[in-house]
Amino acid sequence: MIFKSMRIPLIGTALLVGVLPAPPTARGDDAATTTSDAEGWKRLPRTERGGEGPLPTWAKAVAARLPRTAAAMLELDFAQRTRSPLDSVLRAKMRWVIAASNRCAYSQAYALADLDRAGAPSSAIKALVGDPDQWPEADREPLEFARLLTIAAPTIRDELFASLRAKYGDKGVAAMVLLAAYGNFQDRILLGLGVPLEAGGPLPPIDVKFAPGALQLTPPPMPPQAKQHLLESGETVVDRDPEWAQASYDELQSRLERQRARTPRLPIPSWDDVKKSLPPAMTVRPIRIVWTLVCLGYVPELAIPWNHATRTMWAETKPDRIFEESLFWIQTRAIQCNYCMGHCEMLLEVAGLDRSEIAERTRRLASDDWSAFPPPEQRAYAYARKLSKTPWELTAADYKVLEKDLGPDVAMATFWWLCRGLYMTRVSDGFQLPLERENVFSNFYPKATEAEGKPR
Structure with a gap:
C-alpha cells in the first residue's frame, strides 16, 4: 500500500479530549501572546464588516509588524476554510x-x-x-496527495493526479493543490513564529471585510535598485551541507530545460477566459504567467485572496528584490521545484541583473561555498533552507538571528516572504507547470508612475 511509508507524527486521542501540546512563545513579536484581541484589532486596518471578537495568535503576531498583510491573511484564511469547492469534511x-x-x-x-x-x-x-492503513478507501488518494505535496511534491505521479481529476473534476483537484499550498504556507508561519494555540481552543473562521485601500489588489511597482556585487573575498560562516552541492549548476539548468518541455496536468486557461472572473482592478494588465493563469482560472475564490495577500505584503514593505529572489532560489533548490527556480532567474533579471550576473549568482548559491555573500545573507539563506526542508526544527534562536541581522521589521517581511515561497512551489509541482521560455514578468510590474492601487 502507498501508506506503508507514512510516518506522520500524531497528536491522536490526546487532542480529542482537549489535551494539546503547547507550542512555544511567539518569536516574531513576544508581545503578541499578551496583546488583547481589542488591541490586535486596533493594529489592523479599518473594517467594513466584522472587526471584533477573538483573533488568532498568528494574526496578532504578524500585525505587530505587517498589519495590512495580517488583514489579508485573515480574509485568505476565511476563504480557504469556508469557500473551497472541496467537501468540508474532506478539506x-x-x-x-x-x-x-x-x-x-x-x-x-x-x-x-x-x-x-x-x-x-x-x-x-x-x-x-x-493508522493510515485503516483510512476509508475513498480518502486514501486525496490524503496521500496532500501528504506528498507537503513532503515530496516533485515525486507525485501523473497517474495519481489524473485519478483525482477524474473523481473530483478540474476545479476540485485544483482546490486540493491550493489547499496544500496554503497549508504549507500557514504551518511555516506558525512554526517559525512559535505561536501558541489560543487559550479557548481553535477559533471558527473569522468573517471580516476590510475597508477599501487596506489590501493591495494590483502588483505594486518594482522600483529600480542598485546592483549587489558579489564579494571578492570572504568566508562561509554557516554550516556547509554536503548534499547541497551534489546537483551542479549545469545539472540544475538541465532540469529547467526539461521543465520547459513539461506537459501540464490541467489545460492552461487563456487570459481572456481568466479575466472574466476577476474584479476590475485585477484586469488592468494582461497576465502571461502560467502559474497565475491556472490558479485564477480554476479556483478564483481561493486564488484571488492569495494574490491580495502577497501584493499587500510587497506594498507594505520595501523589499530588496535581488535578496528576496536569491532567498526564493534557495528554497526552490531545497525542494527541487524547477518551475519556480526558472521564475527566480526571470525576476532577478527584472530586478536589474543581466544574464551573466544571474548565472554567477545562482552558480554560487548552488555550491556549498557561500563566501561571496555577506554573512547576514548567508545566515538568511541557511534559515531559508531549514524553513523549507525541516520547519519543525526551527527554534526561537533561529528567528532572533534574523532579527539581529536584518532588524525586526525586515526580519518579519523576510520571514513572511519565505513562508510564501512554500505556497508557490506546491502549486508549481502540484500542477507540474511548464516553465515559460520568455520572461513573463517583463510587463507584469508597473512603473512607479503607473502604479495602480497605491498603498495608504
Missing part, C-alpha cells in the same frame, strides 16, 4: 494530513476542529488520527 481531513506531515500541532488542532464543525462523527476523527 479538513486533508488539512490535518498536511499539518501532521509538517508536525504543526496548532494546525492539527484547527483541522480537527473544522472536521468536527463540518459534522464528521467522532469515529471518523479517530480513524483519521489513527
Whole structure:
C-alpha cells in the first residue's frame, strides 16, 4: 500500500479530549501572546464588516509588524476554510494530513476542529488520527496527495493526479493543490513564529471585510535598485551541507530545460477566459504567467485572496528584490521545484541583473561555498533552507538571528516572504507547470508612475 511509508507524527486521542501540546512563545513579536484581541484589532486596518471578537495568535503576531498583510491573511484564511469547492469534511481531513506531515500541532488542532464543525462523527476523527492503513478507501488518494505535496511534491505521479481529476473534476483537484499550498504556507508561519494555540481552543473562521485601500489588489511597482556585487573575498560562516552541492549548476539548468518541455496536468486557461472572473482592478494588465493563469482560472475564490495577500505584503514593505529572489532560489533548490527556480532567474533579471550576473549568482548559491555573500545573507539563506526542508526544527534562536541581522521589521517581511515561497512551489509541482521560455514578468510590474492601487 502507498501508506506503508507514512510516518506522520500524531497528536491522536490526546487532542480529542482537549489535551494539546503547547507550542512555544511567539518569536516574531513576544508581545503578541499578551496583546488583547481589542488591541490586535486596533493594529489592523479599518473594517467594513466584522472587526471584533477573538483573533488568532498568528494574526496578532504578524500585525505587530505587517498589519495590512495580517488583514489579508485573515480574509485568505476565511476563504480557504469556508469557500473551497472541496467537501468540508474532506478539506479538513486533508488539512490535518498536511499539518501532521509538517508536525504543526496548532494546525492539527484547527483541522480537527473544522472536521468536527463540518459534522464528521467522532469515529471518523479517530480513524483519521489513527493508522493510515485503516483510512476509508475513498480518502486514501486525496490524503496521500496532500501528504506528498507537503513532503515530496516533485515525486507525485501523473497517474495519481489524473485519478483525482477524474473523481473530483478540474476545479476540485485544483482546490486540493491550493489547499496544500496554503497549508504549507500557514504551518511555516506558525512554526517559525512559535505561536501558541489560543487559550479557548481553535477559533471558527473569522468573517471580516476590510475597508477599501487596506489590501493591495494590483502588483505594486518594482522600483529600480542598485546592483549587489558579489564579494571578492570572504568566508562561509554557516554550516556547509554536503548534499547541497551534489546537483551542479549545469545539472540544475538541465532540469529547467526539461521543465520547459513539461506537459501540464490541467489545460492552461487563456487570459481572456481568466479575466472574466476577476474584479476590475485585477484586469488592468494582461497576465502571461502560467502559474497565475491556472490558479485564477480554476479556483478564483481561493486564488484571488492569495494574490491580495502577497501584493499587500510587497506594498507594505520595501523589499530588496535581488535578496528576496536569491532567498526564493534557495528554497526552490531545497525542494527541487524547477518551475519556480526558472521564475527566480526571470525576476532577478527584472530586478536589474543581466544574464551573466544571474548565472554567477545562482552558480554560487548552488555550491556549498557561500563566501561571496555577506554573512547576514548567508545566515538568511541557511534559515531559508531549514524553513523549507525541516520547519519543525526551527527554534526561537533561529528567528532572533534574523532579527539581529536584518532588524525586526525586515526580519518579519523576510520571514513572511519565505513562508510564501512554500505556497508557490506546491502549486508549481502540484500542477507540474511548464516553465515559460520568455520572461513573463517583463510587463507584469508597473512603473512607479503607473502604479495602480497605491498603498495608504
